[in-house]
Amino acid sequence: xxxxxxxxxxxxxxxxxxxxxxxxxxxxxxxxxxxxxxxxxxxxxxxxxxxxxxxxxxxxxxxxxxxxxxxxxxxxxxxxxxxxxxxxxxxxxxxxxxxxxxxxxxxxxxxxxxxxxxxxxxxxxxxxxxxxxxxxxxxxxxxxxxxxxxxxxxxxxxxxxxxxxxxxxxxxxxxxxxx
Amino acid sequence: xxxxxxxxxxxxxxxxxxxxxxxxxxxxxxxxxxxxxxxxxxxxxxxxxxxxxxxxxxxxxxxxxxxxxxxxxxxxxxxxxxxxxxxxxxxxxxxxxxxxxxxxxxxxxxxxxxxxxxxxxxxxxxxxxxxxxxxxxxxxxxxxxxxxxxxxxxxxxxxxxxxxxxxxxxxxxxxxxxxxxxxxxxxxxxxxxxxxxxxxxxxxxxxxxxxxxxxxxxxxxxxxxxxxxxxxxxxxxxxxxxxxxxxxxxxxxxxxxxxxxxxxxxxxxxxxxxxxxxxxxxxxxxxxxxxxxxxxxxxxxxxxxxxxxxxxxxxxxxxxxxxxxxxxxxxxxxxxxxxxxxxxxxxxxxxxxxxxxxxxxxxxxxxxxxxxxxxxxxxx
Numbered sequence: 001x002x003x004x005x006x007x008x009x010x011x012x013x014x015x016x017x018x019x020x021x022x023x024x025x026x027x028x029x030x031x032x033x034x035x036x037x038x039x040x041x042x043x044x045x046x047x048x049x050x051x052x053x054x055x056x057x058x059x060x061x062x063x064x065x066x067x068x069x070x071x072x073x074x075x076x077x078x079x080x081x082x083x084x085x086x087x088x089x090x091x092x093x094x095x096x097x098x099x100x101x102x103x104x105x106x107x108x109x110x111x112x113x114x115x116x117x118x119x120x121x122x123x124x125x126x127x128x129x130x131x132x133x134x135x136x137x138x139x140x141x142x143x144x145x146x147x148x149x150x151x152x153x154x155x156x157x158x159x160x161x162x163x164x165x166x167x168x169x170x171x172x173x174x175x176x177x178x179x
Numbered sequence: 180x181x182x183x184x185x186x187x188x189x190x191x192x193x194x195x196x197x198x199x200x201x202x203x204x205x206x207x208x209x210x211x212x213x214x215x216x217x218x219x220x221x222x223x224x225x226x227x228x229x230x231x232x233x234x235x236x237x238x239x240x241x242x243x244x245x246x247x248x249x250x251x252x253x254x255x256x257x258x259x260x261x262x263x264x265x266x267x268x269x270x271x272x273x274x275x276x277x278x279x280x281x282x283x284x285x286x287x288x289x290x291x292x293x294x295x296x297x298x299x300x301x302x303x304x305x306x307x308x309x310x311x312x313x314x315x316x317x318x319x320x321x322x323x324x325x326x327x328x329x330x331x332x333x334x335x336x337x338x339x340x341x342x343x344x345x346x347x348x349x350x351x352x353x354x355x356x357x358x359x360x361x362x363x364x365x366x367x368x369x370x371x372x373x374x375x376x377x378x379x380x381x382x383x384x385x386x387x388x389x390x391x392x393x394x395x396x397x398x399x400x401x402x403x404x405x406x407x408x409x410x411x412x413x414x415x416x417x418x419x420x421x422x423x424x425x426x427x428x429x430x431x432x433x434x435x436x437x438x439x440x441x442x443x444x445x446x447x448x449x450x451x452x453x454x455x456x457x458x459x460x461x462x463x464x465x466x467x468x469x470x471x472x473x474x475x476x477x478x479x480x481x482x483x484x485x486x487x488x489x490x491x492x493x494x495x496x497x498x499x500x501x502x503x504x505x506x507x508x509x510x511x512x513x514x515x516x517x518x519x520x521x522x523x524x525x526x527x528x529x530x531x532x533x534x535x536x537x538x539x540x541x542x543x544x545x546x547x548x549x550x551x552x553x554x555x556x557x558x559x
Contacts, residue, residue, distance in 0.1 A: 019410065022523055029221045029522045039224040 049133040054118045056134040057084075057109055058156030059149065060127075062164070066097050067153065068128035071104040075120035075129055083113035084120060099170050107149040111137050126165070130156060195310055199290055202506075207286075207455035210513055211448075212252040217517040227251040256448075264444040267338070274337035279442070279449035282330035285323045286456035292319045293463045294384040296473050296502035298494040299482055305391070307384035308498055316382035317365060320464060321358070324419070327457060328354040331421075331428055331438045334450070338441040346437030349528060350428035353418055356535030357425075361415035363543035364408040367550035368401055368468055375558055383464065387472030391480030398478035400471040407546045409469040411539055416461045418535065420454060423520040427528055455513075462512035463505075470508060473501035 014020050040047055049055070062068050071088035089105030091098050120129045134155060139145045147155070186194070212227070219226025230250040235241055244250070266272060294309035313319065328351055335347020372389040373379045390400050402409040418425040429437030436442075439450050466472060474480045481501050485491045490500070526534070 022519070025522045026518060029518060032223055033217070033220045033518070035223055037220075037223055037225045041225075 049135065053133045053135070054116045054131040056111065056137060056147075056155060057114065057116075057120055057129055057131050057152075058134075059107060059152040060130050060156040060159045061153065062161055062166070063158060064164075064167075065158070066100075066166070067103055068126045069104050069107065069124075070100060070102050070126055070128075071107075072102075072125060074123045074125065078119045078123045080117060080119065081113040081115050083110045083115075084108070085110070097166065099173055100166055104149060107152060109147045109152060111145045111147060112142060127159075127161070127163075130159060132156065192310070196291070199295070199310060200287055203287065203290055203456055203459060204452070206459050206510075206513075207452045208256070209252060210455035210458070210517075211255070211451055212248055213513070214517050214520075215251075216248055217514065218521050221518070221521040230254045259445050259448040262444045264446065267340075267441050269339045270441065271337040271339065274333045275441075276446070278330045278334035278337060279446045279453070280330075281333060282327060282450050282453035283456075285326040286453040286460065289320045289323045289460045290456075290463075292316050292383065293460060294382075294387065294467065294472070295463070295505050296498050297384070297387070297481060298498035298501065299485060299491055300494060305388060305482065307387070308502065309384060312382065312384060314380045314382050316380065316384075317369070317464070317468075318381050320383075320460070321362060324457065324460070325354065325358065327453065330450075330453070334442065335428075335438040338438075340441055342434045342436070343438045343440045346428040346430075346434050346440070349434075350421065350438060353421075353425065353427055353531060353535070356532060357415040357418040357539070360411050360535065360539040360543040361419065363540070363547050364411035364415065365468065366547055367405055367408050367554070370550060370554050371401075371404070383467040383472075387467055387474065390471045391474050391482065393480075395478070398480060400469060400474075400477045402469040403477065405469070405546075405550065407542065408550075409465075411543050411546065412465060412469065414534075414539060416465055417516070417519070418531070420457045420461050420516075422454075422458065422516055424523040424526045425531055426525060427531055430525055432525070458513060458516055459509055462516065463509050466505070466508045466512060473505040475504050 059067065059069055071086050073086050073088065076084045076086045085106075085108045086104050087106040088102055091100055091103050097103075116131065118131050121131050132155065137145065216226045225246070227248040228246040228251075230248070230253070231241070231245050232250060232253075235250075266275060291310040292313070292315075294307040294312070296308040297305045298308065300306050311319075331350040332347045335343040335345075335350070338344070368386060369381055372386055386401070390398070392398060396404070417423075421428050427437075428434075429439060431437070434440070439447055442450065471477060471480075475484050481497070481504070482491070485497045485500070488500075490496045
């Protein structure tokens with residue numbers, strides 16, 4: 001490997017007395033003093049969230065307004081910090097979506113524990129849990145930061161979804177050719 | 180005016196003293212806010228601008244004051260006054276509490292020797308506005324200002340903790356190192372103004388008077404006549420007031436908080452009000468010595484400006500004008516202190532010592548010798 005000798009130049013007199021360099025630096029800072037601020041005025045202005053951002057985990061409904069979660073508890077098991085707690089429940093037999101058999105009675109995500117890893121979204125067979133772009137999580141008490149089922153659905157809303165898996169399931173069950 | 184002059188002398192002195200403190204204390208307080216704003220502006224951000232008293236928010240035009248962060252100042256003050264003030268165990272409580280008080284004392288005492296304006300009386304003579312127009316002037320300022328380091332030493336020692344102690348030692352070493360150069364840099368000015376045959380004085384008012392004479396060399400500010408002295412004095416002033424790049428006693432990068440590590444709430448803020456008051460007085464001295472005091476421009480003394488504005492016969496107006504000019508210069512100088520702080524990185528401690536002893540001190544001595552010889556040749 002070739003060795004390149006870099007000549008280190010001795011400092012000139014002006015550099016050694018240092019004051020001109022300070023003045024040059026002050027000139028630079030003066031330019032910034034009069035330059036407009038580059039900051040985002042946060043609560044009023046919100047940053048643009050890139051697609052694929054992993055924000056707060058939420059529960060979503062299908063386009064028919066039914067909850068997708070079947071309380072399989074995979075997300076609860078896979079969650080590394082154990083932030084998710086699901087209480088599984090039966091669906092009443094007379095409910096219109098009774099064929100789903102199961103739905104969560106209670107679904108809690110503790111945002112004090114959540115590490116936004118996104119494993120819950122990865123693992124969900126029903127695509128019911130999604131990390132969405134809400135990034136500002138704050139509260140005055142610890143209790144406020146535990147999102148219950150109602151709040152999770154409020155934050156999640158409905159995602160466009162063309163599968164209608166349970167419709168197909170229902171149709172199959174009615175026509176007797178369950179796959 | 181007559182009413183004021185008919186009051187007993189002690190009451191006049193007390194009122195004048197209170198008036199000066201009333202001006203100086205808010206300047207020192209607002210500096211802490213200004214520091215944050217200047218820091219923010221230099222770093223391309225708006226700085227503190229959110230605090231507002233809720234029921235004031237609807238007053239139109241209040242937004243400007245809010246954006247300037249003036250309510251932040253109140254919030255800071257309120258917080259520092261009312262937050263819990265812990266005194267650590269194992270500290271020497273008496274000296275621990277005494278230290279911030281001692282910090283304030285010299286800061287507000289030195290101002291007695293600082294003339295902050297002048298008016299022209301009916302005989303055409305310029306009378307300085309000053310609390311104590313005594314001949315020891317600059318000597319008194321140096322003597323009393325040096326006491327401020329006792330507060331740092333006391334704070335560092337009484338805290339009974341390592342980092343404050345190191346900060347205190349650094350403060351005392353730094354003060355001694357730079358006090359020498361500072362004093363030597365000032366001597367040529369006083370050699371020059373104390374012409375043979377005239378009564379000698381170390382008063383700052385005389386220095387400004389000397390810079391307001393007619394003629395090219397008479398009206399020149401001393402920064403043009405003695406630029407090296409001015410630079411040495413300014414550098415030493417930065418070091419003495421513990422400002423960046425010389426803030427060794429508190430340097431939070433290596434000493435946590437230096438001498439004030441163990442302090443909190445109001446005691447802590449007293450150190451900082453004192454630091455800013457020291458800065459204000461120090462820059463006032465610099466302005467009086469080298470930047471023409473209350474004269475608006477070089478070669479344009481106050482009396483000439485008063486002539487142009489036809490207000491020579493109104494002494495109170497001239498006095499106010501002089502004070503305003505002087506205060507404007509002080510405020511600009513305080514801004515320069517902040518500007519430098521957010522430009523220049525902090526020196527290492529050995530660099531501070533080397534600069535003080537190996538560079539500034541020989542330079543100050545050489546500067547003094549040159550001016551001694553030059554003044555001796557010119558004035559005989």
